[in-house]
Amino acid sequence: MAMTASYDNGWSAARGAAAESAGEPRSCPVLGADEAAAYTDYVHTETLLSLQRPRTGEPAELDFIIATQVMELLFRLVRHHWEAARDALEADDTGSALAALRRGAGTQDVLAESWGLLATLTPTEFDRFRDALGVASGVQSASYRQLEFLLGNKSAGLARAHEDLPLAHAELERALAEPGLYDAALRLLRRRGLPVPHEAAERDWRRPYTADPRVERAWAEVYADERPENDLLQLAEALLDTAERVTRWRHRHLMAVKRAMGAKPGTGGSSGLDWLARNAAQDVFPELWSLRTGV
Template sequence: MSDGYDPSSEGAQMSFDGRMSYGDYLGLDRILTAQHPLSTAHDEMLFIIQHQTSELWLKLALHEMNAARDRIGAGELQPAFKMLTRVARIMEQLNSAWDVLRTMTPSEYTDFRESLGESSGFQSHQYRLIEFVAGNRNMAMIRPHEHRPELARILTEEIARPSLYDTVLERLRLAGFDIPARERLDQPHQPNDAARMAWAAIYRDPARYWELYELAEKLVDFEDYFRRWRFNHVTTVERIIGFKRGSGGTSGVNYLRRMLDVVLFPDLWELRTEL
């Protein structure tokens, strides 16, 4: 019988006294001790980790979206394509997470739901910031964060900036399309005839406008996966709590269904009817 394999015989580091280890680099002590269930229910750990990991993915999505906006503003579209593709894949990852949460039954959720108090995913400032960066802006949605002035400030400052889609439309203007600038950056994007006509021209002649054509499809990819994430959220909530009110006071499933009607880039969807 041979002895067990020793990776150090091939150069693997086995001693980390005074050296940076895997756990040190990733800050795993903080991450893995950040779960504090408030009940004895077995499934509360699932619920906490599901939402904590989702927030980490949302942080990465914001990192990529902000970088993509900067690159698009600088006219560097190729790097932005990679970033927007990554955002779509992050949304795909978030979609898969609902499959794990759906293993929890209504009775299992009931065991710890009271422990949540009035906390709710509705109050996720990162989710709201993703909407604001994309262009779906609603000043009322800052109010749930006013108890944390630093979070309210982040959202307020974002509303003062051109959105990702505003930056994209500026690229179309620079390409020669006559599209009026928005007067109110604190309002959601509404369908714009001039923008829709510009996109239709781009889609009719992709060889001439290849980079703008590809940019449009990257935005549609992102919104496609974002819509799926919203739909899976609705389905998961209905499966677990039915039509009860949300823990944060919303109408629950009815509120989430209403959010399904929100379109981030309406011009890019409406032009398809014209082609």
């Protein structure tokens, strides 16, 4: 894709052509129809920009729709990186896992900052289009639920809630039955000879992960080896970077809802702020946090 330094210094296509004939550089390339279509075909721009369909006359509704759609795209990208990291750990490839976790962390940063798109949404503005949402709620996002499953927050009931969406339901059932990102890390530690209990490394993947003091002791052994070449220590810190960013996103979610609607019940029937606050307080990869007290 051609990139230029400036698009706003007054050059028309005719003036640009005249400048080019005089041996001067153009400030902006003039593309042919085929070239312009190539970009649109690759990115599916027309389809993408046709998906914003406000249901009310409230201008802020467009902000809400676009912010939500941006988050859905970023959920997809985070999932891509986390699954790549999980699969690399299962293959004993810590280098590739670390690279995927770093890319995922960058995407998580953008995801957390995307709440800024709704930073100016007032309660009055939200109320003017809230009824148009019906029972629609972010807690119903299958893409977000896949991320929670990868983090170990498994729930067969939440997977069943998507039975009327065959593709989403199938993907959730697959994620439910597979090891999560942290599961793969613990399995790697056990293969390396660290004292991760069998119950943690070969557990029922369909159930949520629960903290185990024996897992904390295994991670403590990893942290006791501070050599730069200790790839397991690098993995632990990369996982903690991931976990911290999950909490950051959850807290931004909590603050955005508190600002826009206070303590009202959520549109999907959740308890609103109470549910979000409990979720934000839940540690991701808990033993990586708890071991810090004793190190």
